[in-house]
Amino acid sequence: MSSMGEEELRAQWLAEEEVGFVGWDFSYVADRVIEEEPPWDYMALAATRMAQASALLDMDTGGGEKLLSLRPHWPAKVVVTEGYPPNVALAQERLSLLGVTVVEADSSNSASMPFADDEFDLVLNRHGAFNANEVARILAPSGIFLTQQVHGLWAHSLLAHFGASPQWPDATYEDAITRLAAAGLELLQGADWRGKVIFQDVGALVYYLKAIPWLVPGFSVARDFDRLLLLQEKLEQEGELAYENMRYWVEARQPN
Numbered sequence: 714m715s716s717m718g719e720e721e722l723r724a725q726w727l728a729e730e731e732v733g734f735v736g737w738d739f740s741y742v743a744d745r746v747i748e749e750e751p752p753w754d755y756m757a758l759a760a761t762r763m764a765q766a767s768a769l770l771d772m773d774t775g776g777g778e779k780l781l782s783l784r785p786h787w788p789a790k791v792v793v794t795e796g797y798p799p800n801v802a803l804a805q806e807r808l809s810l811l812g813v814t815v816v817e818a819d820s821s822n823s824a825s826m827p828f829a830d831d832e833f834d835l836v837l838n839r840h841g842a843f844n845a846n847e848v849a850r851i852l853a854p855s856g857i858f859l860t861q862q863v864h865g866l867w868a869h870s871l872l873a874h875f876g877a878s879p880q881w882p883d884a885t886y887e888d889a890i891t892r893l894a895a896a897g898l899e900l901l902q903g904a905d906w907r908g909k910v911i912f913q914d915v916g917a918l919v920y921y922l923k924a925i926p927w928l929v930p931g932f933s934v935a936r937d938f939d940r941l942l943l944l945q946e947k948l949e950q951e952g953e954l955a956y957e958n959m960r961y962w963v964e965a966r967q968p969n
Contacts, residue, residue: 726934726941729916734924736776736803745917749908751960755861759837760786762857766835773820773841776803794818826851845892852967862889864959868910871956875929875940886961893965903963910958915945918954
């Protein structure tokens, strides 16, 4: 066990649990959670596609963090959706003054979308659910859908340590391309990838699991203290806590 006693560790982890999380900003643990990166660059792909677009929809924009980083590439019309109320307010605050229309809407594999047929020539979706039929409906002829997704079995061994199971185990590359093709879209390119996500300390993991509460529902330092202690032992033996980092991306086009 660590040179720190159990009560010191408990106090440290409780402090991490209380650190605020806003939007989709993990800068607080940027140097303590290391994600190996896939061979493609989603943000660069998005920037290139924006340069050729006139009307953009960014689904599940969070607090607009990623979209704002691409501001020099924005087309004339930019619309975003977000369903998590605190992030809706944050996106309104950050984006509305820049001329972006912020629409409160939940994304799912079956939900309809509050937009007109053929309204956008570019639809972006980074790590959000999507209804392939609705994406096809709102895409103009020759319009592009670009998405990067987290595989449904991401870090499944970490979740299992806490007695949790992946909530979307069927979220796979194969499922995405099947749904998009069935919606009538032409598949242009894409790939499946597996690497590692590494937590440098248990406190960073505590922060991460509190920030993304659907990974381990009900997680808390109080409830899961013994499991955290086991991870502390693993960390001291192996030097890091490494888990499965799995992503995929797809680019599809609405035919003429």
